[in-house]
Amino acid sequence: MEKIYTYEPGKVREKGKDRMRFELGDTMVEGGADTSALTDAEIEAVLEMYPERWKRAKLALLESICRRFAYEPDTKTGPLSFSFGERAKLWREDYEKLKKEVALESCSVPASASGGSKKPPYFYTGMHRNRRT
DSSP states (O other), rough: OOOOOOOOGGTTTOOOOOHHHHTTOOOTTTGOOOOOOOOEEEHHHHHSTTTTTTTHHHHHHHHHHHHHHHTTEEEEEEEEEEEHHHHHHHHHHHHHEEEHHHHHTTSSOGGGTTTTOOOSSSSSSTTTTTTTO
């Protein structure tokens, strides 16, 4: 199967592969696997896994990128050098930041996620106040 790497800046407004590439900073697709972190198929597969959870899909893709680039060493040949460690560090920082954000959001459950029930949320502001005082 041929690996395809595409990016259309005009489609960034739509939630899809191109917007995800834009948000991840993985837009240099001209060099294929040499310049891109993810294939179109990888991005589309993860978006299908999390159709209504954009940040969770982005987190999964960032985790994949971090694992992929974690082993790449910095390389220097004469005057040419590649700092792959710096690139991996940036991906890791983005991953850690988004991981915290997704964890915080998962603490609150919207009414639609609870099946639309009218029950009050389990945790709420003031739940530990003593009403008898």
